[in-house]
Amino acid sequence: MIDYKKELNPEQYQAVTTIQGPVLIIAGAGSGKTRVITYRISYMLDSHIPQKNILALTFTNKAAKEMWERVRQLTGKKLTNLTVSTFHSFGAQILREKIHHLGYRPNFSIYDTQDQTELIKQCAKETNLHPELLNIGLIKNIISGIKTDRIQWTEENEVYQQVFLEYQAHLKAYHAVDFDDLIVLPNKLFSEQPNILEEYRNRYKYIMIDEFQDTSILQYNFIKQLAEKNRNICVVGDDDQSIYSWRGANYQNIMLFEKDFPERVEIKLEQNYRSVQTILEAANHLISHNTNRKDKKLWTGKEDNNKIQLIFVDDEKKEAEFIAEHIRTIVLKERAAYHQIGVLVRTNNLMATLENTLLQNNVPYKLSGGKSFFERKEVKDIIAYLRAILNPDDDISILRIINTPKRGIGRQTIQHIGDIATEQGISIYSAISSIRYAEDSPVSNTIKKTLDEFMAIIEDYNYRLNNTGSIAETIRELIDDINYFEYLLGEYRDNDNIARYKYQNIMLFTDLIERWEKDPDNLNPNLWSYLTKISLSSREDNTEESEKGKVNLMTIHAAKGLEFDHVFLAGVEDGIIPHQRAIEDDPSNIEEERRLFYVAITRAKQKLYLTTCKKRKIMREEKEQTPSPFLEEMPQHLITSEEPSQEMTEEEVDKLFADLKKRFSE
Numbered sequence: 001m002i003d004y005k006k007e008l009n010p011e012q013y014q015a016v017t018t019i020q021g022p023v024l025i026i027a028g029a030g031s032g033k034t035r036v037i038t039y040r041i042s043y044m045l046d047s048h049i050p051q052k053n054i055l056a057l058t059f060t061n062k063a064a065k066e067m068w069e070r071v072r073q074l075t076g077k078k079l080t081n082l083t084v085s086t087f088h089s090f091g092a093q094i095l096r097e098k099i100h101h102l103g104y105r106p107n108f109s110i111y112d113t114q115d116q117t118e119l120i121k122q123c124a125k126e127t128n129l130h131p132e133l134l135n136i137g138l139i140k141n142i143i144s145g146i147k148t149d150r151i152q153w154t155e156e157n158e159v160y161q162q163v164f165l166e167y168q169a170h171l172k173a174y175h176a177v178d179f180d181d182l183i184v185l186p187n188k189l190f191s192e193q194p195n196i197l198e199e200y201r202n203r204y205k206y207i208m209i210d211e212f213q214d215t216s217i218l219q220y221n222f223i224k225q226l227a228e229k230n231r232n233i234c235v236v237g238d239d240d241q242s243i244y245s246w247r248g249a250n251y252q253n254i255m256l257f258e259k260d261f262p263e264r265v266e267i268k269l270e271q272n273y274r275s276v277q278t279i280l281e282a283a284n285h286l287i288s289h290n291t292n293r294k295d296k297k298l299w300t301g302k303e304d305n306n307k308i309q310l311i312f313v314d315d316e317k318k319e320a321e322f323i324a325e326h327i328r329t330i331v332l333k334e335r336a337a338y339h340q341i342g343v344l345v346r347t348n349n350l351m352a353t354l355e356n357t358l359l360q361n362n363v364p365y366k367l368s369g370g371k372s373f374f375e376r377k378e379v380k381d382i383i384a385y386l387r388a389i390l391n392p393d394d395d396i397s398i399l400r401i402i403n404t405p406k407r408g409i410g411r412q413t414i415q416h417i418g419d420i421a422t423e424q425g426i427s428i429y430s431a432i433s434s435i436r437y438a439e440d441s442p443v444s445n446t447i448k449k450t451l452d453e454f455m456a457i458i459e460d461y462n463y464r465l466n467n468t469g470s471i472a473e474t475i476r477e478l479i480d481d482i483n484y485f486e487y488l489l490g491e492y493r494d495n496d497n498i499a500r501y502k503y504q505n506i507m508l509f510t511d512l513i514e515r516w517e518k519d520p521d522n523l524n525p526n527l528w529s530y531l532t533k534i535s536l537s538s539r540e541d542n543t544e545e546s547e548k549g550k551v552n553l554m555t556i557h558a559a560k561g562l563e564f565d566h567v568f569l570a571g572v573e574d575g576i577i578p579h580q581r582a583i584e585d586d587p588s589n590i591e592e593e594r595r596l597f598y599v600a601i602t603r604a605k606q607k608l609y610l611t612t613c614k615k616r617k618i619m620r621e622e623k624e625q626t627p628s629p630f631l632e633e634m635p636q637h638l639i640t641s642e643e644p645s646q647e648m649t650e651e652e653v654d655k656l657f658a659d660l661k662k663r664f665s666e
Ligand SMILES: Nc1ncnc2c1ncn2[C@@H]1O[C@H](COP(=O)(O)OP(=O)(O)OP(=O)(O)O)[C@@H](O)[C@H]1O
Pocket: 007, 008, 009, 012, 027, 028, 029, 030, 031, 032, 033, 034, 035, 036, 238, 241, 272, 273, 274, 560, 561, 562, 563, 602
């Protein structure tokens, strides 16, 4: 049995044990908000609240996974019915159960940004959008903004209305949803179908939300509907860490919560348990420059006089080398564990040099927030097969695979199939099927035979994946059947190694499926839920590749909620943080940039390194850089720019040998 009083301070204890009625906790970084949620779940289970009545939501897959793991360790229980998930996976789960009420198939496809791009291009063509207006990024933004009530139609964006309507109609026809739909559609179900809402209210009687400051208004409304009746909802967050306003998240929702749940209990947490004094003081000082915030006190008992290290280097190569070498030193000297080290960057484009240099220096690392394994072309091809097999109305997937590997179905045939589909208002797959029997078709008999074979694959594997034993094994047979390896060898005729490498990737993909399938905690391994899992994981963080013993190289956004003994923040330069484009768009964004800086530095438990380059190559162009103005917003006596010593003292060398000797004799 856990001694809650001993493991929590009095305010945390109150937050953990107040399980009836609404609770609001707004508190600074490292004050134990996430800890409160995990202990709260454990406390509920101790109070005999059934697992299935509990719902905990958070922002990233990684955070959800860690929370789950923590509860499992705390309680030692098997958590088969507990829901700890991201908003998007929770939405996907509801849709899986109820989407037929909206006229979709339960095997619906989830489109990622690549699929979205394809679909937008298609819709633009169909609506004869002027090619000059085809700005995919902008259109995606408008579509998402309209769907999530973030923006309205205006004179300016009206030209895209037709594309938007087509886009929506196509998704529906394909039995496909985009990421926004994972919240929009469940929200719609809740507001339009009272018995469905009632069913979920009866299931999820106790609700918790971590990182509440980054919940969008739409996500808030969705959860509000769920919580309104039982009113057992606990939200925890920090307005100083709100870093997703560009995606519609808005800490206004804290005020909405106060209004919607006036009887709430409000709890303040003021002790930071994460960081040493220096780091906390610097962070507090920095964030006090924001005007628009709730004032908070935050103190730590962790004394320390290690200053924050500011390192000036010539360019990004030197920066990466410093980081790689210094990581090796602290691993050796301070016995730091690789996974307790975080290397953070403001933007994705700073990753490449760091990644290369870590690799060259044999520093094991894993990357989050970058391009996902599941977005590689060869892996996506196989995923498209699987999606098409489960949901043949998914035109985007069918079109991706109809001639991959090449089977001699040319552009003309595809155009003809597309025309039939449009004329008759049917899916591409149904159009293929109708061509096979059409007497007056311009399609030759040879091609008809090929189309026959293609359909046979889809149907055959639809049966097998739903009915036979191992999913992974069946997928390997599929890869064999379509001759994917030969296709790769043909595509990369000049370089067998690339073909082999790509083939290894898809074999790794099937291995991941196998591992998932055989996982004893996985009670219901079906392919659809695996595909959903990866659609969701490729969004932000790559949970599949997470392993111990590796340095974490990630964007600040992906690091939210995490903590590391040692943190390196690279590119502490004006224009990078604060980010130039963000400031140009709207000068008030400086506050959000400051919050990002605050999130970055409060990830550090013991030691913080900030690196600044004199020059940096940005988009192939070498630029003179100046240090970030945020550096001046921290008390200067907490920062030192003396190079950290790489040499070991005699004492340290002795200690190192003693440690090694001990390890070998164990
Ligand atoms: N009462 C406590 N006793 C010991 N350790 C604690 C206590 N409260 C929190 N901690 C530890 O402090 C660290 C920070 O806690 P946690 O991650 O829950 O903070 P947080 O408020 O969620 O931070 P963030 O705002 O960054 O998400 C964790 O390692 C946690 O285990």
